Amino acid sequence: MSIENNIKEALKEAMKNKDEVRLSVMRNIKAAFTNELVAKGMTPQSEVSDDLAMGVIKRLAKQRKDSIEQFRNGGREDLAVQEEAELSVLETLLPKMMSQEEIKPIAEKKKAELGLDDKSKVGILVGAVMKELGGQADGSDVKAVVESLFN
Numbered sequence: 001m002s003i004e005n006n007i008k009e010a011l012k013e014a015m016k017n018k019d020e021v022r023l024s025v026m027r028n029i030k031a032a033f034t035n036e037l038v039a040k041g042m043t044p045q046s047e048v049s050d051d052l053a054m055g056v057i058k059r060l061a062k063q064r065k066d067s068i069e070q071f072r073n074g075g076r077e078d079l080a081v082q083e084e085a086e087l088s089v090l091e092t093l094l095p096k097m098m099s100q101e102e103i104k105p106i107a108e109k110k111k112a113e114l115g116l117d118d119k120s121k122v123g124i125l126v127g128a129v130m131k132e133l134g135g136q137a138d139g140s141d142v143k144a145v146v147e148s149l150f151n
Contacts, residue, residue, distance in 0.1 A: 003053035003093070004033065025089040032056045054094075054135070061090040098137040103145045106132060111149055119150045 001009075007029050014023035034044045036056050048056075064087040071080035107129045116125050125146045130139060 002048070003050050003057075004048040006093075007033075007053075021085045022089050025086050028060065028086075029057060029090075029093075032060060057090060057093050058135070061087060061094060064090060095136065097141070098133065100141050100145050103129070103133070103137050103142055104149075107142070107145050107149060111146075122146055122150060125149075 007026055011023065011026040011030065013019075014026055033048045033053065033056055036052060037044055037046050037048065040052075064083050067083045068080045068087065071077070071083060107125065110128050110132060111125055114121075114125065114128060122143075126139075126143050129142050129146060130137070133142070
């Protein structure tokens with residue numbers, strides 16, 4: 001079953017169970033899918049590929065993380081709690097991300113493979129490692145691991 005169909009089913013379940021947070025998140029995802037399709041020049045009724053769907057869900061999760069940080073900095077704990085609830089629903093849809101410990105050997109191998117010793121080449125290595133991992137790790141974790149290799 002495609003991710004888009006899973007979202008539709010989750011939306012129906014949330015309605016039946018009167019789960020307001022989950023319902024809100026599923027509606028947001030469906031709207032984001034439509035926006036993404038239109039932005040790519042397709043019709044809103046077009047099929048959403050799993051790659052496109054995963055990219056949209058990852059972006060929504062990142063937005064929630066950024067919002068939580070901003071709300072906490074602004075002293076709005078009530079809004080941060082709401083965003084955290086939405087983030088937890090989004091995270092159930094995302095594949096398990098690799099930890100920094102799991103990323104490190106891959107980054108070390110890629111560093112040796114590319115022969116990078118100059119700290120100014122951090123961006124090149126981050127890009128190479130991200131490509132190698134194929135979205136299985138958070139970019140900020142990859143960046144932290146790569147920077148630690150140059151210290």
